[in-house]
Amino acid sequence: YKPKRWKSRYFEIEERMLYCYNFQPKYGGQLRRAMPLEGATVEVFEGKYPFMFVVKNHHFEYIIRAKSEKEMLLWMKLLRGESEANALIPHILSTDEMFKEKEDKGDDETKRSSPNTLTPSQEARYEFFRNERDFVAAVCDVAEVLRFREPSDRKKVAPGLVSDIKLPPCGYVPLCKSTDIWRRVDSVMASETRVFNTNERCPMIYYFIAKRGEPVGSTLEPRNPNLDVAEYLHTLFKVPDLENRRLTSIGEHVDELQLGDSGDDSDDKDKGEVKVEDPDEDYDEFELTMEDPTENRNSVWSEESKTSKSFLSSSMKGMKGNQQFREFMQESFAKLPSKIATRMSRPDSRPQGRKGRVSYLDRNSAPLVNVPIIDTPIVENVNEDDHESAADSLSLDGQSIISAGTGSIVFGDTIKQFEHHDGVNKESLDRAKAVVCGGESWAEQSARMLQSGKKEGEEKDESTLLEIVTMMAKSNDDLRQEVFVMQMIHYFESVFAKANVPVWLKTYRILSTSKSTGMLEFLTDATSIDSLYKSDKFPKTGGLRAYFEQVYGPPTSKDFLAAQRNFIRSLAGYSLVAYLLGLKDRHNGNIMIDTRGHIIHIDFGFAFGMAPGHEWSFERAPFKLTQDYIDVMGGPYSEGFKEFQKLFVDGLKAARSNSLNALGLVEIMMYKSNYPCFSGPRYGGGVALKRFEKRLLLDVPQNKVEMKARKLIKSSMDHAGTKLYDIFQYHSNGYAY
Numbered sequence: 001y002k003p004k005r006w007k008s009r010y011f012e013i014e015e016r017m018l019y020c021y022n023f024q025p026k027y028g029g030q031l032r033r034a035m036p037l038e039g040a041t042v043e044v045f046e047g048k049y050p051f052m053f054v055v056k057n058h059h060f061e062y063i064i065r066a067k068s069e070k071e072m073l074l075w076m077k078l079l080r081g082e083s084e085a086n087a088l089i090p091h092i093l094s095t096d097e098m099f100k101e102k103e104d105k106g107d108d109e110t111k112r113s114s115p116n117t118l119t120p121s122q123e124a125r126y127e128f129f130r131n132e133r134d135f136v137a138a139v140c141d142v143a144e145v146l147r148f149r150e151p152s153d154r155k156k157v158a159p160g161l162v163s164d165i166k167l168p169p170c171g172y173v174p175l176c177k178s179t180d181i182w183r184r185v186d187s188v189m190a191s192e193t194r195v196f197n198t199n200e201r202c203p204m205i206y207y208f209i210a211k212r213g214e215p216v217g218s219t220l221e222p223r224n225p226n227l228d229v230a231e232y233l234h235t236l237f238k239v240p241d242l243e244n245r246r247l248t249s250i251g252e253h254v255d256e257l258q259l260g261d262s263g264d265d266s267d268d269k270d271k272g273e274v275k276v277e278d279p280d281e282d283y284d285e286f287e288l289t290m291e292d293p294t295e296n297r298n299s300v301w302s303e304e305s306k307t308s309k310s311f312l313s314s315s316m317k318g319m320k321g322n323q324q325f326r327e328f329m330q331e332s333f334a335k336l337p338s339k340i341a342t343r344m345s346r347p348d349s350r351p352q353g354r355k356g357r358v359s360y361l362d363r364n365s366a367p368l369v370n371v372p373i374i375d376t377p378i379v380e381n382v383n384e385d386d387h388e389s390a391a392d393s394l395s396l397d398g399q400s401i402i403s404a405g406t407g408s409i410v411f412g413d414t415i416k417q418f419e420h421h422d423g424v425n426k427e428s429l430d431r432a433k434a435v436v437c438g439g440e441s442w443a444e445q446s447a448r449m450l451q452s453g454k455k456e457g458e459e460k461d462e463s464t465l466l467e468i469v470t471m472m473a474k475s476n477d478d479l480r481q482e483v484f485v486m487q488m489i490h491y492f493e494s495v496f497a498k499a500n501v502p503v504w505l506k507t508y509r510i511l512s513t514s515k516s517t518g519m520l521e522f523l524t525d526a527t528s529i530d531s532l533y534k535s536d537k538f539p540k541t542g543g544l545r546a547y548f549e550q551v552y553g554p555p556t557s558k559d560f561l562a563a564q565r566n567f568i569r570s571l572a573g574y575s576l577v578a579y580l581l582g583l584k585d586r587h588n589g590n591i592m593i594d595t596r597g598h599i600i601h602i603d604f605g606f607a608f609g610m611a612p613g614h615e616w617s618f619e620r621a622p623f624k625l626t627q628d629y630i631d632v633m634g635g636p637y638s639e640g641f642k643e644f645q646k647l648f649v650d651g652l653k654a655a656r657s658n659s660l661n662a663l664g665l666v667e668i669m670m671y672k673s674n675y676p677c678f679s680g681p682r683y684g685g686g687v688a689l690k691r692f693e694k695r696l697l698l699d700v701p702q703n704k705v706e707m708k709a710r711k712l713i714k715s716s717m718d719h720a721g722t723k724l725y726d727i728f729q730y731h732s733n734g735y736a737y
Contacts, residue, residue, distance in 0.1 A: 131168035140517035144475035163190035175509040182232035183210035212465040408447035423562030432595035442524035479518035485604035499654035503573030529588035533736035545631040563597030570598040572647035584611035587729040608677040621719035
């Protein structure tokens, strides 16, 4: 073993990152390493040399040696402060700072004198947000930890890791809107955790037991089991009426604490020297001084930041209101792109030119048409043949209990199941769940989990509702593009609804928590076409048509016709959005089918014409329309296929009529975007927008749109490229076709 020499390095802390340079950047120093400080631990390191400390998180570990004990303690204080700081409230005292103040002044005097302490109400809200953030991060971190384990060990290790997650005292799964029903996460079903093994990531399915109808606010008020998220949090934290009260900024009236004060402008304030072991570099001698960078500087240590913040501070001193909020908005609010701003303010001065070179948005002067975004109804109906509504049969303090979706609710000793049938009766659904869900529907599975969870629970509140909340967590996957594609699907769903085109689309929730992690709504009572084909109970011959007849009955039966209608309407809806949004990678692992006959497309990593293989992609068809799909509809000359054609034509006309909004959304999102579908030499520079504009048939005369739409259907029918891609996916990834 050859001993390595210590090297002098220049470290910088900026925006919760630790940067390591070979020497000062202003003298030409180059960045060697960088480490995120959020959640990092900083400890003294007992080694061969004095004044050593270690900074580490899940991915990085730095062992650093300072020149003196004072320098070591100062760096540890700064690093801990950055690791514990909150991006929204960066001025909260770190643990080291608070402990030091308590030692010097005592607990009571510290609370009175420190301008950084929060009021009880502010602290409660801050703790809620911090706990919720940590909960979401912990849920996604388990998927990241499992990614580095052997695939054979992941399912064994997962329950232990899940059970170690610290649940917040008042937390919820954030895959919801503010108007959705509040459901507080009470416990996690660790033994029920599901793990999917893939080559690059390890998605996980979580099951949480959530509570509804808990007392909030005054204990004398009746409990409301249907309270939404916004109402619950406003009541819990007693959010003041902004019309009658003025928000007081944290630390307001304290003259010495001005966010914009830059203090000493000396360049020496932001530099420091420590020793770090580096085997790859030659020894560099560079003498630097060491001072506290946070004494007179902001978290972003740059001359530009100092100047702009000083200007903001001086210009806002005389203004009333929450000064820190105003500064945050000034610094952080994204400006409208200059091209779009100019176009909006000067509509008559748009550039003229050949149609092939000018965007449709530039050529069109018609006013935008408002499209109300539809909302998915909260109440899911139970079996239509039942005379008594499950929602009316349960109540809490006089409030009827409604369901947030399919599934089960436990109330005392009563278990009530909510299911949506879409015209398919229970006998057919039972046959479908044997193939799709392994014999157990989501309502039955959630009821079983609630029963076992209630038996294991220590305290039993007979007046509180229990529900199962499920979600999928992913790591090593950027979901931001998928979020945008799902927003566009939701938009087109609203367009079709406004035009009375009865297509069916499932807009599930996606939340990108970072550039590499995220959470998704788990689709219940559904499975992929790949898994359906591989099921032991799937017909050996006849394909999807034989499956529909096996599960839903003869072709003339009521259940078969209802399931066939569900299939046709969902196929038409997803054919439209797959064509309009250029969705690719449509193998049978990315297309699902539920127990009621709907198909559902998932995984939108390839959109707006971006495809696996790029120019060499097999997927040349406008959308996926296999012979299997045509057989379910009854063949190319059947009434079912004619209905599909009509829905597709009407939907395309509706999308074309509302093209300005859609083009505007895409153009705004592609501005300086790093989404793969909008960047790079193949798809950047407005290429994706031009192709999207072409797919909307904006240059096709109105009287020829229907003919063009029927040509798209004809060219997609049993396309050779679709077959080849399914064959390729079968041989490369094992997806059945």
